[in-house]
Amino acid sequence: MSRCLAERSIDHVLLERGEVANSWRTERWESLRLLTPNWQSRLPAFSYDGNDPNGYRTLPETIAFIAAYAKAISAPVRTHTTVTSVRSADAGYLVRTNRGDWRCRTVVLASGACNIARVPSFGARVPPCVAQLTAQSYRSPGQLADGGVLVVGASSSGTQIALELQRSGRPVTLSVGEHIRAPRVYRGKDLEWWMDAAGVLDERYDQVEDVARARRVPSLQLAGTPDRSTLDLNALTEAGVRLVGRLAGITEDGKAQFAGSLRNMCALSDLKMRRLLDLIDEWARTNGLDGTVEPPDRLPPTRVEASPPLGMDVVKSGIKTIIWATGYRPDYSWLELPVLDRKGMVSHDGGIVCSPGVYLMGMQFLRRRKSALIDGAGDDARDLSAHLAAYLDNRAPAARGSQRSTKGHDDWHRER
Ligand SMILES: Cc1cc2nc3c(=O)[nH]c(=O)nc-3n(C[C@H](O)[C@H](O)[C@H](O)COP(=O)(O)OP(=O)(O)OC[C@H]3O[C@@H](n4cnc5c(N)ncnc54)[C@H](O)[C@@H]3O)c2cc1C
Numbered sequence: 001m002s003r004c005l006a007e008r009s010i011d012h013v014l015l016e017r018g019e020v021a022n023s024w025r026t027e028r029w030e031s032l033r034l035l036t037p038n039w040q041s042r043l044p045a046f047s048y049d050g051n052d053p054n055g056y057r058t059l060p061e062t063i064a065f066i067a068a069y070a071k072a073i074s075a076p077v078r079t080h081t082t083v084t085s086v087r088s089a090d091a092g093y094l095v096r097t098n099r100g101d102w103r104c105r106t107v108v109l110a111s112g113a114c115n116i117a118r119v120p121s122f123g124a125r126v127p128p129c130v131a132q133l134t135a136q137s138y139r140s141p142g143q144l145a146d147g148g149v150l151v152v153g154a155s156s157s158g159t160q161i162a163l164e165l166q167r168s169g170r171p172v173t174l175s176v177g178e179h180i181r182a183p184r185v186y187r188g189k190d191l192e193w194w195m196d197a198a199g200v201l202d203e204r205y206d207q208v209e210d211v212a213r214a215r216r217v218p219s220l221q222l223a224g225t226p227d228r229s230t231l232d233l234n235a236l237t238e239a240g241v242r243l244v245g246r247l248a249g250i251t252e253d254g255k256a257q258f259a260g261s262l263r264n265m266c267a268l269s270d271l272k273m274r275r276l277l278d279l280i281d282e283w284a285r286t287n288g289l290d291g292t293v294e295p296p297d298r299l300p301p302t303r304v305e306a307s308p309p310l311g312m313d314v315v316k317s318g319i320k321t322i323i324w325a326t327g328y329r330p331d332y333s334w335l336e337l338p339v340l341d342r343k344g345m346v347s348h349d350g351g352i353v354c355s356p357g358v359y360l361m362g363m364q365f366l367r368r369r370k371s372a373l374i375d376g377a378g379d380d381a382r383d384l385s386a387h388l389a390a391y392l393d394n395r396a397p398a399a400r401g402s403q404r405s406t407k408g409h410d411d412w413h414r415e416r
Helices: 002-007 022-026 059-072 121-125 156-167 191-197 233-239 262-286 374-395 397-403 409-413
Strands: 083-089 092-097 100-104 107-109 131-134 148-152 172-175 242-244 247-250 255-258 311-313 319-324 358-360
Touching: 002 374, 022 059, 121 247, 148 156, 156 172, 156 233, 156 319, 191 262, 233 242, 358 374
Parallel strands: 107 358, 131 319, 148 172, 148 319, 172 242
Antiparallel strands: 083 092, 092 100, 247 255, 255 311
């Protein structure tokens, strides 16, 4: 967004509570690699120029990539500046920070979709002798006591963490709810390549049948590893991870209760994967790729044990740690505008928020299926910066002119 605003000569500032790429520096586990290939982090006027386009960035590489982008576009970032409130004021907004106040006519909320790890309320009944972490506070196996681990959630975070912990020698039980299975490589090409080429990732929010549902869909079970292997439940079973159903509750005396829907969840996930691959095959056929790529080759159905346990005494079964990989949510505790719905999410129409001049970025399916990926930010920013520029032009042409005046940036923007 900063790059797109700069292209339109719209003066702006980025307020960041930490360093550039803060979420990657402080909220991810150490071994994480991007699940999107290197070529797929295309940002406005910046893309991958290394010699491994199909590789997957490590965490340090991801941080370096984003920091290099901020430098390349001379992004006007104020680091270590925490926004503590945004409220309406006069003809725009008053933004309070730990380093002084700002006044502005428009605000872009780009504070992230994953600020807080979601933990079900029954997590409070986990016996105190069992440690609890989330996918956000988990760093590496060395952080955990020896002994069993219950990982709750089988999307990309949960499956990756479960495999790492199982390989560290701790017996892992994985509680599986709704999830989306996907092969890493299909017909010789990365699944992300197919989804990009076939237009799946460009599908627009106003073209899907149920956008509210589409915004809740969990992340694909994908991992970026040097061997490009598929990380699905069968791979986890082979590694020794035990699968159980969705964690439905924990009783007062510390018994975990699992839903009996594991088999159905897996069958549904297999079905959705088949549908996605059918769509890809159809696209390959109509675009003349058959014969130039490998023939279709489908994964076998997900294997589920005959009678997975429906309950487990957490302490007696040797669980020493529970890791909640049950999703994330944004934190808007600082947003003092009447724009939140009853679930605490910002109401918006493709990133245009109901408060005039306020925009949203980085949310799941904001404008396109790819909106919450690094690769999706560019197209959304192009669209939303165009709307923002028109808003400034229509609303206060004279005021917009003053942004381009020779006055010092701080003179008109900032209040001390
Ligand atoms: C575990 C995990 C793995 C992922 N893997 C991939 C992947 O492989 N490929 C991919 O494309 N995407 C991946 N994503 C999604 C990725 O995080 C997003 O694409 C990207 O981070 C979105 O960038 P953003 O700037 O919108 O949000 P963020 O990266 O969350 O940045 C928001 C920034 O706002 C700052 N902030 C928040 N509140 C305040 C405040 N009050 N005041 C000041 N600053 C504030 C934060 O410090 C942060 O730096 C992953 C996400 C997670 C959680």
